[in-house]
Amino acid sequence: MHFLPSDEESAFARSLDALLSAAAVPDAVRAWSRGDHGPGRALFAKLADTGMFALAVPERYEGLGPLPVAAAVAFTELGRHAVPGPLVEGAAASVLLGALAAAGVDGPAKRFLPELAAGTALATLTLPGGGPYALDADAAAWRFTVTARDELYLSPAGGAPLASTDPARRLFWPEPGGELLAAGAPVAAAAAEAGRWARLLTAAQCLGVGEALLARTVAYVRERRQFGAPVGSFQAVKHRLADTLLGVEFARPLVWAAAVSPGAAEVAAAKLSAGEAVYRTARTALQLHGAIGYTDELDLSLWLRKARPLRDAWGTPSACRATVLPA
Amino acid sequence: MDLTHTPEQEEFRAAARAWLRAHVPPVPLPSLETADGFAAHREWEARLAADRWSAVSWPERYGGRAVDLAHWLVFEEEYWAAGAPGRVSQNGISLLAPTLFDHGTEEQRARVLPPMARGEVVWAQAWSEPEAGSDLAALRSRAVRTDGGWLLSGQKTWSSRAAFADRAFGIFRSDPEAPKPHQGLTYLMFDLRAPGVTVRPIGRLDGKPAFAELFLDGVFVPDADVIGEPGQGWRIAMSATGNERGLTLRSPGRFLAAADRLVALWRERADPADTALRDRVADAVVGAQAYRLFTWASAARVAAGGELGAESSLNKVFWSEYDIALHETALDLLGAEAEPADGPWAEPWVFSLAGPVYAGTNEIQRDIIAERLLGLPKGRR
Structure with a gap:
């Protein structure tokens, strides 16, 4: 057992980190929040070159996957850089279509997966029990909806966005109707698998958001001086940061384990821990930045606002606990 | 990233499980923190040691199985899942033994480790003092050079297991002139029944007299029981924590x-x-x-x-x-x-x-x- 990222996985993470560090992501996030998808799409084109969009797509549909460990590594980096867009949803939709194809319903896979793998088209997805909104439906070429009756629709565009507490997450009610792509037991099974992936990748994103918030906060309290000393030398500040690190560091191996073995209980444990850790980290980051942390202007806000929605997306803590310990 | 055990680790797990199933007492032993319970737990340690399950990561010549940390983790999963007794030798095995591996001599390892593994010699810790708790480097108990060894004087406290244990290990101030508090300390092992040692058990919150104060008055410790170089006690003690x-x-x-x-x-x-x-x-x-x-x-x-x-x-x-x-x-x-x-x-x-x-x-x-x-x-x- 070598329960650490392999050299290849670490190198992939570093290459994404380098790409995103050089890409002015905060500007793209702010544009995305205004409904301007241009800078975001330019960013996705660069990410597509790394093969990132192909990780959830089977090889026979021009993908590289399914590779949940590499995908978890990638989504940790997306979180670290606060990358906007329906990327979890697109990956989960890819898993759904791949699983349907594996069950013998391969029309939708042939039609949609090659472009999803290439990153030339974005998709969003809503599933029963996965949250009511279609994330960033205005940016998606395809909006997939699974109904409570196990029908998979390609939903029409439409509607105005609802404002999220994270303006970079643009929320839409799924439009009823559209084109029925498949129905029945294969849809139910594929949706369950897609839901696990969405939960896993959201957990990975939480981890990256938490790490970024912690790093920014540590840098700030080392610089910021009050009473003639860096505020980071005060024990009340240190101990809060120590507890925050503890939450992140003990969520990380759960996310890794869920990526290696993405069963329902493993994924729920990962999402629960990473979701709680990222929200606690956001609270710490806000508190230790003081008033400047409560401003729109400081880029910290781009991560702060993600924490709570990501904690609750694709499995609230309560839903995850119920999965960990079924009655 | 990988979460699978090797076939060899799985064999090791099966062997540990089988042994534990055959040997774990069906009725829990009396509490480790009482005189009767302490004796019963010593016997359990001897049974573990007889079949080399007491300290699996140690080299075979000291009674171990020379396995790595991963195997030790596997053993521990089986040990606790089997409902096996608490480990009366824990202080020795997890604190003193790693220190001896890193800083002791071969003579010390050969003399100290096998009886530790068998539960014949149970070790207590002697770190804290009344005025040196979290600020351990403020400790004042002295080790004074004498012919062929050292004389210990002072007071140690919160000494886990000391009420019933045989020997203790800890750090003592051997050079009071050293410029900084964590300098001039020496790591020593000593006998809790040696002349000059008074052990006063302290009742705990759970009512059991499981830790103790140690009063030391000119207790002789031979040079053979100094671990590492005199004056290096702090570094040696801290290295084990890392x-x-x-x-x-x-x-x-x-x-x-x-x-x-x-x-x-x-x-x-x-x-x-x-x-x-x-x-x-x-x-x-x-x-x-x-x-x-x-x-x-x-x-x-x-x-x-x-x-x-x-x-x-x-x-x-x-x-x-x-x-x-x-x-x-x-x-x-x-x-x-x-x-x-x-x-x-x-x-x-x-x-x-x-x-x-x-x-x-x-x-x-x-x-x-x-x-x-x-x-x-x-x-x-």
């Missing part, structure tokens, strides 16, 4: 077994409508897994030649807080029935309350995490 000790103080197996027992209690006792309690049991399940996986990742880092260092402080804060939360959840599942002191959850709950205090208080651990892992500036404590 490597395996951080991992081996509390194995994940112990908490996986406790979480399993908690889930069984919940299934037996809980009102299914009480989702608040359900959530806490779920957190205990997840926490045990998190601790297990964190430890496996640490073991992989050590196996790859890495050092643990300050990471062991994360480990310590996590398990000590986790242990209390788990036991409090069990008490809440039992309600008012939980009160009797010898109950299956009350006794370990009282013990868990000490976790954030011993082995370096959690406040000190958080300082270490903040300063060494996060790089925050030192400040006043």
